[in-house]
Amino acid sequence: xxxxxxxxxxxxxxxxxxxxxxxxxxxxxxxxxxxxxxxxxxxxxxxxxxxxxxxxxxxxxxxxxxxxxxxxxxxxxxxxxxxxxxxxxxxxxxxxxxxxxxxxxxxxxxxxxxxxxxxxxxxxxxxxxxxxxxxxxxxxxxxxxxxxxxxxxxxxxxxxxxxxxxxxxxxxxxxxxxxxxxxxxxxxxxxxxxxxxxxxxxxxxxxxxxxxxxxxxxxxxxxxxxxxxxxxxxxxxxxxxxxxxxxxxxxxxxxxxxxxxxxxxxxxxxxxxxxxxxxxxxxxxxxxxxxxxxxxxxxxxxxxxxxxxxxxxxxxxxxxxxxxxxxxxxxxxxxxxxxxxxxxxxxxxxxxxxxxxxxxxxxxxxxxxxxxxxxxxxxxxxxxxxxxxxxxxxxxxxxxxxxxxxxxxxxxxxxxxxxxxxxxxxxxxxxxxxxxxxxxxxxxxxxxxxxxxxxxxxxxxx
Numbered sequence: 001x002x003x004x005x006x007x008x009x010x011x012x013x014x015x016x017x018x019x020x021x022x023x024x025x026x027x028x029x030x031x032x033x034x035x036x037x038x039x040x041x042x043x044x045x046x047x048x049x050x051x052x053x054x055x056x057x058x059x060x061x062x063x064x065x066x067x068x069x070x071x072x073x074x075x076x077x078x079x080x081x082x083x084x085x086x087x088x089x090x091x092x093x094x095x096x097x098x099x100x101x102x103x104x105x106x107x108x109x110x111x112x113x114x115x116x117x118x119x120x121x122x123x124x125x126x127x128x129x130x131x132x133x134x135x136x137x138x139x140x141x142x143x144x145x146x147x148x149x150x151x152x153x154x155x156x157x158x159x160x161x162x163x164x165x166x167x168x169x170x171x172x173x174x175x176x177x178x179x180x181x182x183x184x185x186x187x188x189x190x191x192x193x194x195x196x197x198x199x200x201x202x203x204x205x206x207x208x209x210x211x212x213x214x215x216x217x218x219x220x221x222x223x224x225x226x227x228x229x230x231x232x233x234x235x236x237x238x239x240x241x242x243x244x245x246x247x248x249x250x251x252x253x254x255x256x257x258x259x260x261x262x263x264x265x266x267x268x269x270x271x272x273x274x275x276x277x278x279x280x281x282x283x284x285x286x287x288x289x290x291x292x293x294x295x296x297x298x299x300x301x302x303x304x305x306x307x308x309x310x311x312x313x314x315x316x317x318x319x320x321x322x323x324x325x326x327x328x329x330x331x332x333x334x335x336x337x338x339x340x341x342x343x344x345x346x347x348x349x350x351x352x353x354x355x356x357x358x359x360x361x362x363x364x365x366x367x368x369x370x371x372x373x374x375x376x377x378x379x380x381x382x383x384x385x386x387x388x389x390x391x392x393x394x395x396x397x398x399x400x401x402x403x404x405x406x407x408x409x410x411x412x413x414x415x416x417x418x419x420x421x422x423x424x425x426x427x428x429x430x431x432x433x434x435x436x437x438x439x440x441x442x443x444x445x446x447x448x449x450x451x452x453x454x455x456x457x458x459x460x461x462x
Contacts, residue, residue, distance in 0.1 A: 005037050007200065008183040010050035011193025017042040022173050022202070027093035027312040027349040034091075036176045039201030041209035044168065047197035048215040051139045051166035054194030059136045059164035067119035070158055072189035074111035077154075077182075081108065084150060084181060091175045092149065093311040093349070094274065102274070107154040110430050110446065117451055118162035129462050134455040136164035137241055138217030141210040143203075143231070144179075145223045146172035146314050147277040147371075153182050155434075155445045156220045157196060163454035168197045168216070170207050172223075174314050176200045203227070208234075217241060218454065222279075225369075225394075225439050232442070243443035243453045245279070245435055247369040248397030251390035252282035253412060255383070256290060257404030258424075264295050266425050267400065268302040268375060272353055275310050276322070276373035280398035280420070280434075284359075284366060285377045286386050292379040296337055296357040299377060303338040303353040306373070312349040313372055319349040322372030329356050329365040334376070361389050369395070383412065391417045396437030398422075419444075 005021060006013040016037035024034040037043070058066075077084065084107075085099040094103055123134045140160045144152040153169060160167050171179035183198045199206055211219050211234045218241040221231050225246040235242040252270070254263045270282050287295040313319050326341040339354030351372050359366050359376040366376050380386040390399065396418040403409035406423055413421040419436040433449035435441055443453050 005035075007037060007039060007043050007047065008180070008187070008196075008198040009043075009047045010053075010197070011187065014046070016040075022176070022200070024091055024174075024177055025315070026090050027314050029348055034177055036180070036200045039170070039199040039206040041205070043199045043201070044170075044206055044209040044213060047168040047199050048139060048141075048210070048213050050194040050197050051168050052215050054192060055136075055139060055166045058166055058192060058195045061164070063119055063121070063123065066162060066164065067115050069189055069191050070111060070118050070161055071115035073158070073185055073191070074108055074115055076185035076189050077104075077108045077111060080181065080185065081105070084178065087177050087181055088149060088175070091177050092146065092314060095309070095311050098274070098311075103148065103150055106428075106430070107150045110151065110154050111158050113430050113447065114158035114162045114451070117159075117448060121162065121448070121451060127459070130459045131462070133458045133460070134452075135458055137454050137456050138165060139215055140165045140167045140454060141213065141216040141219045142167055142169045143207050143210065143219065143221045143223070144169065144171050146174040147274060147279070149175040149178040150182060152222050153179060155450065156222075159445075159451040160220075160454045161191070161195065162451055165218075165454050166195045168199060168210060170199050170201065170210050173200070173202055211235065212238075214238070218243065220453070221245070228441065243445075244441040245443070245445060246397075246439060246441040247395055248279045248281070248436065248440055249284060249367065249369055249393045249395040250280055250282045250398040250400070250418065251284045251286055251416070252400040253286045253386055253390055253402070254288070254291075254295065255386075255401065255403040255408065255412065256288045257408060258402035260291055260295060261298060262425070263402035264298040265302050268299055268306075268355075270400070271375045272303070272306045272310050272373050275313050275351070277313060277318075277371055279369070282398070282400050283370065283375060284390075285375060286380055286389055287377060288386075289379045289381055292377070296355075296377055299355050299375060300337040303355045303375065306353040307344065310353060310373060313351055314349065316349055318371070319351055322351045322370055322374065325365055325368070325370045325372070326354055326374060329359070329363065329376075332363045332365070334359045334363060334365060339373075361392050367393055387412070387415050394439040397440035398436075400425075
């Protein structure tokens with residue numbers, strides 16, 4: 001097993017520049033389960049230099065060979081699926097069945113999709129008397145969050161490798177063990193030295209150093225809008241490409257013709273998944289006034305079933321942040337119909353599944369991303385008001401629309417200012433582009449659109 005104070009740089013586990021480490025805490029019982037290096041600018045510099053040294057050869061590697069390496073990464077993830085699930089369960093606190101199905105399962109599917117795209121993507125085309133080439137943008141600095149630690153890594157690294165880019169990854173400091181496991185898989189898959197590199201550390205130190213480094217051509221960041229703005233400013237000053245997947249406050253619009261019980265139950269499940277730590281969660285449920293009271297009762301009943309089924313939030317700081325929003329909701333006049341700010345367990349960073357009724361669009365809990373198991377229900381009088389409320393936040397990441405038939409729901413969904421909308425419970429599609437409007441970010445992940453983020457174009461005229 002690798003030493004805990006090591007980075008994966010240039011194809012090997014390399015001692016960190018400093019002996020300083022970060023503790024990794026199991027949020028379910030508050031125990032320290034590991035330590036990882038607290039990377040510095042010197043570690044980031046070594047990783048970027050390794051990535052740049054490997055860039056030209058990897059970019060020139062035939063598509064089929066790059067696809068073969070990504071397929072080997074997929075197979076490695078599949079072979080270690082149980083280990084991945086256990087690691088995520090330990091450092092994030094996700095219940096093991098959810099960790100197995102989602103935290104381990106989805107990245108395997110995404111890696112597989114990019115193995116296929118790497119082989120089939122049209123990297124050149126004829127346009128009149130020109131040949132247009134899609135070329136790798138260069139060295140990618142990937143900064144990933146803690147809420148879906150492996151999925152967010154794969155959603156950045158796999159398309160970057162498919163495009164011919166090399167990567168330096170800085171994972172979230174709360175969930176670095178999954179990233180170390182991923183580095184082991186990459187190494188075992190035979191990805192050439194320097195093509196993928198891992199530096200663990202604090203965001204304001206290692207993350208900022210990566211964003212600022214002159215040797216990085218594109219910064220791909222997933223996290224809060226506040227940090228995304230800082231990274232955008234850093235990149236803008238250097239005329240550097242960015243891809244930013246940021247916050248959300250998504251609306252779940254239930255039209256009067258919808259199957260109310262199904263829409264509410266699925267909506268509650270969506271918010272409670274991953275302990276509410278999902279940027280695309282439908283945290284605002286919009287219900288017509290004629291069915292509002294029934295929806296409130298259904299939502300409160302559904303939320304009560306999740307009391308013993310969801311895991312903790314990731315940290316004490318996150319727990320206190322979520323509870324602060326719950327208290328603010330009560331202070332601003334929202335009606336608590338399930339859950340509340342009280343700790344449901346003596347140990348661990350748990351938050352009770354919480355539902356608010358009588359929420360108005362101007363309330364803080366209806367405008368700001370809480371990132372916890374908290375659902376707000378808002379009423380509307382007609383579709384025009386529902387549209388105004390749904391579009392009435394700074395975010396535009398995801399959403400849902402429910403109606404008696406798909407055509408009615410689609411017509412309303414087309415009016416939403418958001419990057420992705422599920423129609424009547426539409427299933428997750430790993431090939432569909434994911435990303436937001438407004439303050440929810442810049443760029444797209446997943447599928448062909450996700451691969452295109454890591455490409456630049458060159459035309460030759462004949």
